[in-house]
Amino acid sequence: xxxxxxxxxxxxxxxxxxxxxxxxxxxxxxxxxxxxxxxxxxxxxxxxxxxxxxxxxxxxxxxxxxxxxxxxxxxxxxxxxxxxxxxxxxxxxxxxxxxxxxxxxxxxxxxxxxxxxxxxxxxxxxxxxxxxxxxxxxxxxxxxxxxxxxxxxxxxxxxxxxxxxxxxxxxxxxxxxxxxxxxxxxxxxxxxxxxxxxxxxxxxxxxxxxxxxxxxxxxxxxxxxxxxxxxxxxxxxxxxxxxxxxxxxxxxxxxxxxxxxxxxxxxxxxxxxxxxxxxxxxxxxxxxxxxxxxxxxxxxxxxxxxxxxxxxxxxxxxxxxxxxxxxxxxxxxxxxxxxxx
Ligand code: BEZ
Numbered sequence: 623x624x625x626x627x628x629x630x631x632x633x634x635x636x637x638x639x640x641x642x643x644x645x646x647x648x649x650x651x652x653x654x655x656x657x658x659x660x661x662x663x664x665x666x667x668x669x670x671x672x673x674x675x676x677x678x679x680x681x682x683x684x685x686x687x688x689x690x691x692x693x694x695x696x697x698x699x700x701x702x703x704x705x706x707x708x709x710x711x712x713x714x715x716x717x718x719x720x721x722x723x724x725x726x727x728x729x730x731x732x733x734x735x736x737x738x739x740x741x742x743x744x745x746x747x748x749x750x751x752x753x754x755x756x757x758x759x760x761x762x763x764x765x766x767x768x769x770x771x772x773x774x775x776x777x778x779x780x781x782x783x784x785x786x787x788x789x790x791x792x793x794x795x796x797x798x799x800x801x802x803x804x805x806x807x808x809x810x811x812x813x814x815x816x817x818x819x820x821x822x823x824x825x826x827x828x829x830x831x832x833x834x835x836x837x838x839x840x841x842x843x844x845x846x847x848x849x850x851x852x853x854x855x856x857x858x859x860x861x862x863x864x865x866x867x868x869x870x871x872x873x874x875x876x877x878x879x880x881x882x883x884x885x886x887x888x889x890x891x892x893x894x895x896x897x898x899x900x901x902x903x904x905x906x907x908x909x910x911x912x913x914x915x916x917x918x919x920x921x922x923x924x925x926x927x928x929x930x931x932x933x934x935x936x937x938x939x940x941x942x943x944x945x946x947x948x949x950x951x952x953x954x955x956x957x958x959x960x961x962x963x
Pocket of ligand 1: 852
């Protein structure tokens, strides 16, 4: 073989090797939610939550997905499982622990039963507006509350708010806490929420959301603790006459992930996730705040009597809550001290 033939053959072989290596690098792998992703890999995350698709939390989840996709140039995507498709909140937390789903929007109310520091968020009348609560979410105290999940192997990434809590009554117009005495009211099975209602003399019933409509329709309960959003999406106006827009508690969900899985992700992807979440959370607060009057009007148009009760009526219950819950933990005490005006 001549010298030139050998040189040309060598060049051809080198070109082939370089071409093959290039192809290998450009071939992206898609990892499912049970495998940890490596830098630059494609990934489709799974997120589950309990609300219907017309609730703000679902819209925020969709926004999170859009942001993930655009901030990663299409590399990171999100599949959403709404409306308890993957089970109850307890089931979802278990699936996050096992790594079969990546993210859950889990109510702080549910978490307050397994991580007591979350009770801080349920101090009655702690925040007047959603924007105030959203500012509080960025504080060190709020982040410390999220960190309390780490002993369970969970990473609390952030808080996502829906509208504040209101009181819905089937056929009695409650104007003061005294009117609540003896009423059977559905209250999420969260210790601080139930304690607040017990302090009014009401009898809280810890029913899960899907059972509430039938319970009020059939008179098993006299009313419920709810938000305006879910009152509309679940059509409670069909079975309840009175809506007291008390806005007595905020209603955060907590975006949780499996701690070791999240911390094992490439730093670049963790940043894309947290930045995308931030954008989705801000979108939800801005959108939901602007809907308050529209939601009240929608309920009135559907036949509900919508009215307000002054927070002053609940002074005794507020003081009792602050005293009892400040003694439960230094973090809750600090939260109440910081945000109670
Ligand atoms: C509830 O259980 O009251 C609830 C849960 C999620 C969103 C709205 C309401």
